Amino acid sequence: MSDNGKVIRKCIICGKDHYETMFTFTYDYLTKIYKNVSPEYVEAIGWSPDTRSSIVRCLKCKSIYVRDVFVGYERTKADMPIEKPSYNPNVSWSNWAERVWILNCLLFLAQNISCKKTLNNKKGINFLDFGSGSGDYSNLARAMGIKDVYALDPYTVAQKTYYEKNNFPGIVFSRDKDEIFKHAPFDLVVSSSVVEHLFDPVNELVSIYDNMSKGGVFYVNNPFMDIDREINQLLNAKTIYKKDNISHYHPGHINYLKPKQFKCLLKKIGFEVLSFNVKPPVPLTKYAIKSILRRNVVQFAKTAFNLLGVPYSRHAFIVRKK
Ligand SMILES: [Zn+2]
Known part of the structure; x- marks a missing residue:
């Protein structure tokens, strides 16, 4: 070609x-x-x-x-009429625990900051999974009790019937941004492993900001390269x-912003950057003593890294629309 x-x-x-x-x-x-x-x-x-x-x-x-x-590859993927179940059951428990932890953090924050005011006037939380892929976060959000879950991904191979077949019922999925954004404003947004792939990352992040409710919380991560x-x-x-x-470093990744540059960008768009750690806790039982010690050390280190702005493999942020 x-x-x-x-x-x-x-x-x-x-x-x-x-x-x-x-x-x-x-x-x-x-x-x-x-x-x-x-x-x-x-x-x-x-x-x-x-x-x-x-x-x-x-x-x-x-x-x-x-x-x-x-730009061809991502677009070709979206053109593929395939409906094959690309469900990957090999995801490790720690990945799932991390996702649940992230959603827990978001829900907790949503109930404890000014977003509360907005939420009191409405029937519930509006959740957006931006770059949803096969819908892992949407699934968890539904399972955790959020009723209005919207999944947007213009380039995923997963399609509507895939969502209907494999995911928790009630997720509104579309490849069309307008179709999803007409349900704005969103109170919680997750965008995981997405920004490094975006052709126009600044405008995409601005569009997320513009379509969030005041006080809404947004989880976003960026690999550190x-x-x-x-x-x-x-x-x-x-x-x-x-x-x-x-x-x-591969052609699928097209943005290589360092954590400091990424953080500046988030602030410039208008987000307030909140500090948090990405490691979920481990239950303390006799079977998990080693894990709890190891995890606490990692949790402590990552919290410190976040506070000091020291980069590690995948730098994650929870930010809030002021
Ligand atoms: Zn420049």
Whole structure:
């Protein structure tokens, strides 16, 4: 498909087009060095042997992003008429516990800050799962008693019938933003593993802000990819496996904002950033003493990292619309 479907982006934050190239993906790099990337995938995302795509740094505001991106792949996924159950039962308990914990935090906050006022005037909480994929968060939100749950994902392979078949009843799913946003304002919003994939992250985040109720709470995360620290590893890699830190760098990820840049962006949009930790608690029984000690240490460390703004693998924020 050579360079068809390739789109040049100006800086995702400041809109300028002054940049330095930091790293260039090539067909050879993707097919030879990545051990978890199949040649079929590389072809599916529209690459041919002469394709290039580069991670750049804006010389004006220092934001890091992919300048020449392929929009074809995500869109092709959405065009696929498949309804196959892509349900993945191999998700570990800790992932589920983490999601439940995040929703618990959101519900707790919603009941304890100014959002309460808004909620008292209405029948319940309006929940938005932005970039819902197969609907894990929507499912949990419904199971946790939230009645009005909206799942938006323009590019997921999961479709309406998938949701009806596999998910908790009552979730309103659509690929169409207007169709979901007509149910605004939302009191709680979750957007997990999404921002790094968005073509226009600033406008998407602004649209979330605009469609939230005053005092509403929003959970958002962003993988931490410190390219300045990892660039030599990336340049000299002979093999990259999924477990490797640098496997975060791949053509599916097109925004590489560092936590400080991401936090600034959230504040600039108007959000108040609340500090919180992402590790759910472990029950204290004789069977879980080791886990509780380990988890408490991690919880403490991550809380401290959050407070100090020190980055770790996936930086998570709970923010609030003032
Ligand atoms: Zn810039």
